[in-house]
Amino acid sequence: MPSSEDSIISAERGPELRSGRDHLLRNWTAIIALAVIAVLAFAALGAEVVERQTSALDLGVRAWVRANQSSSVVRLSQALSTYGSVTPLACVAIVAALYLLYRRRYLAALPALMAPALGVLAYVTLKNIFARARPSALAQVVEGTYSFPSAHATSSSAICCTLAYVFWREHLVNGVVALLIGVVLPLLVGLSRIYLDVHWITDVLGGWSAGVLVAALGAALYNSIRHVQAGRQSTGEGA
Numbered sequence: 001m002p003s004s005e006d007s008i009i010s011a012e013r014g015p016e017l018r019s020g021r022d023h024l025l026r027n028w029t030a031i032i033a034l035a036v037i038a039v040l041a042f043a044a045l046g047a048e049v050v051e052r053q054t055s056a057l058d059l060g061v062r063a064w065v066r067a068n069q070s071s072s073v074v075r076l077s078q079a080l081s082t083y084g085s086v087t088p089l090a091c092v093a094i095v096a097a098l099y100l101l102y103r104r105r106y107l108a109a110l111p112a113l114m115a116p117a118l119g120v121l122a123y124v125t126l127k128n129i130f131a132r133a134r135p136s137a138l139a140q141v142v143e144g145t146y147s148f149p150s151a152h153a154t155s156s157s158a159i160c161c162t163l164a165y166v167f168w169r170e171h172l173v174n175g176v177v178a179l180l181i182g183v184v185l186p187l188l189v190g191l192s193r194i195y196l197d198v199h200w201i202t203d204v205l206g207g208w209s210a211g212v213l214v215a216a217l218g219a220a221l222y223n224s225i226r227h228v229q230a231g232r233q234s235t236g237e238g239a
Contacts, residue, residue, distance in 0.1 A: 027223055035216035042149075042209035045202050049130055049148050058200040062135060065197055077192035084189030086155045090116040093159050096167070105170055107225040111162050111218035118214045119158035123151045126210065135197050150190065150199045153207025154214075157186040161215030166222055186211065 048055055082088075093116045097109040132148040145151070164182030167173045173181070190204040 028220075031216050031219045031223065035213055035220075038209045038213040038216060042206055042213070045206040045209065046130065046148075049132055049202060049206070053132060054200060055202060058202055061194060061201040062197065065195055069195070069197075073195060077195040080188055080192035081152060081196060081198075084152055084156050084185070084192070086116070086120060086151055089155055089159045090120075093163065096163050100166070100170070103170075103172075108166055108170055108222060110225065111166050111222045114221060115159045115162035115214060115218050116155065118217065119155040119211060120151075122158070122210045122214060123149055123154040123207065126206075127151070132200075132203070135200060147199055148203045149206035149210050150193050150203040151207070152193050153186065153190040153199075153204045154211045156189040157208045157211025158214035158218075159211075160185045161212060162218035165215065165219045169222065169226070182215075 093112050097112040100106075100109040100112060126149055127146040130148045131146050134147040161182040164173070164178040167181075168175065168178035186208065190208060193199040194201050194204055
């Protein structure tokens with residue numbers, strides 16, 4: 001039977017435990033909702049691509065790009081595409097994982113390493129399934145792969161969103177910095193691909209959707225790890 005002292009400790013920790021459970025439930029609800037939205041968005045875009053290779057939205061945005069390209073923005077877009085491509089971002093993810101290991105956040109490094117691997121697997125597989133042709137690249141950028149979904153948009157959203165979430169949950173960055181990393185950077189990288197005319201806008205939207213799904217899986221892995229760690233700590237305290 002529990003002692004009176006145990007009963008007092010349980011009563012004192014009751015609000016704290018309930019708050020923790022409520023926080024965990026909100027996190028899981030947000031992650032699942034984000035994953036469902038990403039899947040539905042990609043499914044809708046994929047169906048549009050299969051039904052007709054270029055939609056009115058694709059053609060309308062491309063017409064605007066053709067009419068409004070400037071050399072300075074082209075150079076900026078080329079820089080964003082270079083530094084926001086798969087290899088540099090994968091290196092960033094590896095460095096981030098090493099930093100987490102240095103800070104003894106060992107299990108938190110797993111989602112950081114998972115994001116680039118799943119991102120690459122996602123866009124390579126999907127590109128070969130849809131086999132969509134690219135636009136003709138007004139900025140004289142030569143790309144040798146299929147168009148849908150954008151590899152840049154997929155990998156940037158997968159890696160940046162995952163790192164932003166993990167570093168925010170680990171209290172290594174604040175909310176503003178996390179939003180800049182997880183939202184602004186993938187947005188700029190994706191838009192650069194449209195401006196360089198190497199992707200249709202639906203390619204980029206599809207890439208963002210696929211990348212967000214990968215990031216949701218990374219967040220789910222992180223939450224699972226945190227839950228296991230909390231359970232072990234609780235068991236250790238109660239021993």
